[in-house]
Amino acid sequence: xxxxxxPTEMTATEGAIVQINCTYQTSGFNGLFWYQQHAGExxxxxSYNVLDGLEEKGRFSSFLxxxxxxxxxxLKELQMKDSASYLCAVMDSNYQLIWGAGTKLIxxx
Amino acid sequence: xxxxTQTPRHLVMGMTNKKSLKCEQHLGHNAMYWYKQSAKKPxxxxxxxxxxxxxxxxxxxxxxxxxxxxxSHLFLHLHTLQPEDSALYLCASSQGGGSGANVLTFGAGSRxxxx
Numbered sequence: 001x002x003x004x005x006x007p008t009e010m011t012a013t014e015g016a017i018v019q020i021n022c023t024y025q026t027s028g029f030n031g032l033f034w035y036q037q038h039a040g041e042x043x044x045x046x047s048y049n050v051l052d053g054l055e056e057k058g059r060f061s062s063f064l065x066x067x068x069x070x071x072x073x074x075l076k077e078l079q080m081k082d083s084a085s086y087l088c089a090v091m092d093s094n095y096q097l098i099w100g101a102g103t104k105l106i107x108x109x
Numbered sequence: 110x111x112x113x114t115q116t117p118r119h120l121v122m123g124m125t126n127k128k129s130l131k132c133e134q135h136l137g138h139n140a141m142y143w144y145k146q147s148a149k150k151p152x153x154x155x156x157x158x159x160x161x162x163x164x165x166x167x168x169x170x171x172x173x174x175x176x177x178x179x180x181s182h183l184f185l186h187l188h189t190l191q192p193e194d195s196a197l198y199l200c201a202s203s204q205g206g207g208s209g210a211n212v213l214t215f216g217a218g219s220r221x222x223x224x
Contacts, residue, residue, distance in 0.1 A: 008149065031210060042113070042199070042215040050210070087152070095211070099151035 002026045004100035006088050011106045012078055020073045020086050020103045028093020034062055034073050035087040037102070043087055046073070075105075083107045112136065115200050115216035123224050124190060130219045132183040132200030138214070139205050141183040143175060146197040146218065158183060159205065190223045197221070 005023045012018040024032070031050040035043040049055055049064035049071060061074040075082055088100040113134045122128050134141065143155040157165035158177040172194075174186040183200055197220050201213040 004151065033212070035213075035215075040217070042217045043213075044215070045212045048210050048212065089152075091211070097152075097154070097211075097213075101149055101151050 002092060002098045004088055004090060004098055006086075006100040006103045008101070009104045009106065011108060012075075014078055014080060014107055014109050016078050017074065017076050018078060018105065020075075020088075020105065022071045022073070022088035022100055024069050024071070024088075024090045024098070024100075026069075026090050026092045026098050029066060030091040030093065030095055032062075032064055032071050033089045033091070033097070034071075035089065036084050037087060038084045046086075078107050080107050080109070113200055113202055113214050113216035115198075115219050117219060118217065119220045119222075121222045121224065122187070122190065124192075126190075127186070127188040129187065130185040130198055130200075130221075132185075132216055134181055134183075134200075134202040134214070136202055136214060138202035139180055140203045140211075141177060141180075142201040142203075142213065143183065143185050144199040144201060144215075146199055152199070155185075187221075190221075192223050195221055195223045 003025045034046040036046050037043040047062035054063045059076045064071045085102040085104045087102045089097045116131045140159045142157050145153040154167050155169045156175040161177050172189050176184040197218040199218045200216040203211050203213050
């Protein structure tokens with residue numbers, strides 16, 4: 001079966017760095033997405049990786065290793081507003097999105 | 110208004126009621142989706158419409174009935190629901206499927222409680 005694994009919950013300190021991991025086993029691969037979802041709000045797109053390596057967007061970076069079936073989202077200079085759930089999703093060979101259950105990130109002052 | 114708008118934001122219904130969820134997108138996208146989001150579970154894709162034609166129906170019970178009258182509007186008609194159907198129902202749109210970088214734009218969801 002197809003599976004996406006990510007930690008259920010993480011806690012970090014304001015101003016610090018946190019890495020949220022995502023491992024996947026899917027039928028084929030056509031890209032990996034990260035979305036952010038604040039409580040009671042819509043998920044919003046953060047990043048898309050289809051080739052190996054690191055993509056940087058301001059304080060957020062996303063890394064992909066296709067051979068290892070692994071990605072991470074790196075958040076730097078954490079701010080209180082980064083408290084949210086982070087959803088990892090992989091597009092399989094049929095262009096279907098396979099979702100992880102999300103990682104709830106709690107930022108403490 | 111821009112983006113994806115869902116109404117109502119909250120809905121409480123009994124098991125014998127009939128209600129509808131509405132979704133509207135003003136992004137010019139040609140694909141629309143219904144997802145179910147339950148606590149600590151992955152998003153579950155329910156229905157996909159592409160160019161107003163239903164292209165996916167993931168074995169969803171018939172008590173959920175989608176309708177897509179045009180490319181900007183999507184409905185989810187609900188009847189004789191069960192308590193386990195209580196969840197957040199998310200609508201999303203995208204420029205089109207069949208490609209890798211198919212970014213979804215989500216609405217804020219309709220929180221449904223079935224008593």
